[in-house]
Amino acid sequence: MVLVGGPMAGVDNDDGTFRCRACGKKAVPLTFGSTEDWIHFRQSKIRGREQERARPEFSTVPILPVDTRPLLSVGGIDVPILKLAEVVDLRWDGSSMDRNDYHVSFDRYWRAVSGQRYNASDILLMDLSGVRNGKPNFRVLRELVKHKYDVWLDLGIRSEADLYDAFAIEISRALVDTSLCGSLKLYEELFALSDRCVPCIQVANDDVIWKRANAGPGTIKGALETMKDIGFEEVAVIDVQRLGTKLGVTEAMLDQLEGAEVRVIVGGGVLESDLDLIKSKGLKGAFIDPFTPIIKDIVAEVGEDKEFVSSPATVTKRAKSGHYLATD
Numbered sequence: 001m002v003l004v005g006g007p008m009a010g011v012d013n014d015d016g017t018f019r020c021r022a023c024g025k026k027a028v029p030l031t032f033g034s035t036e037d038w039i040h041f042r043q044s045k046i047r048g049r050e051q052e053r054a055r056p057e058f059s060t061v062p063i064l065p066v067d068t069r070p071l072l073s074v075g076g077i078d079v080p081i082l083k084l085a086e087v088v089d090l091r092w093d094g095s096s097m098d099r100n101d102y103h104v105s106f107d108r109y110w111r112a113v114s115g116q117r118y119n120a121s122d123i124l125l126m127d128l129s130g131v132r133n134g135k136p137n138f139r140v141l142r143e144l145v146k147h148k149y150d151v152w153l154d155l156g157i158r159s160e161a162d163l164y165d166a167f168a169i170e171i172s173r174a175l176v177d178t179s180l181c182g183s184l185k186l187y188e189e190l191f192a193l194s195d196r197c198v199p200c201i202q203v204a205n206d207d208v209i210w211k212r213a214n215a216g217p218g219t220i221k222g223a224l225e226t227m228k229d230i231g232f233e234e235v236a237v238i239d240v241q242r243l244g245t246k247l248g249v250t251e252a253m254l255d256q257l258e259g260a261e262v263r264v265i266v267g268g269g270v271l272e273s274d275l276d277l278i279k280s281k282g283l284k285g286a287f288i289d290p291f292t293p294i295i296k297d298i299v300a301e302v303g304e305d306k307e308f309v310s311s312p313a314t315v316t317k318r319a320k321s322g323h324y325l326a327t328d
Helices: 035-053 106-114 128-133 138-144 160-167 184-193 220-230 251-257 272-280 293-302
Strands: 018-020 059-067 077-080 086-092 097-105 122-127 150-154 173-177 197-204 234-239 263-267 285-288 314-317
Touching (some): 160 184, 234 251, 251 263
Parallel strands (some): 122 150, 197 234
Antiparallel strands (some): 059 086
């Protein structure tokens, strides 16, 4: 539905969204700077539907955790965003995701996983600022999301408004983490808004992590059944304690996921060598840990692109800073 102008008969926008008084469905208004922007938006949606119909039987999705803290406008030299945005190694600190010291530029990492040797077409972009602090950097995310590949995005969704923000930057899937969800009502509301919203069941010691105790089922099987009952057909399950360890997925985890009545994408320590085992359990995809030995080797081969010109967006970087700087 495209709304032109302002409020329409039979529609109210009292809460900043548009709600049909007849059917009760809600939509978020999108603003386009020009007719060309609107045409581009419509074309991208058509491509998205075509890609959805051609979705592979098994999805291999590298995880790209992004730290946007180096992107400061403080005077100095203009540098493209893709050169300063960092893909970082990550770990679970007991309550949320955090970065480790190892990092390379987004541009370099993306060229490694999208090249002929690795050939990834999907990525999971994880905005650590959004996940940890509820403050995603939309300027950076818009620049990182390119039309040539499908992006699964985890920006730390905590409300309906966050989901609107996620899809406003043209992504393929939006993950909603159980660790940030205080009630199953949020999943019910988000499912009503979009079938491209994917619950992310986060697990530690075989227990599901929720924002509040008793917010949802404590077991993996119980959580999967609940998401199915809400209507979700696709669910992510991530062992956060193994995430970033590159130790491989455990058979105990896969045994709990085998036979699920939804399309399950598993993550947490997953290596490329785990894919055959994951497929044998009937699962439909895997989130590959950042900086696996294979990816790290390819990143080293790729090196830095000294003549990077693919992105016009720039930030200003000062020579000396007490903050994180992109160093490879």
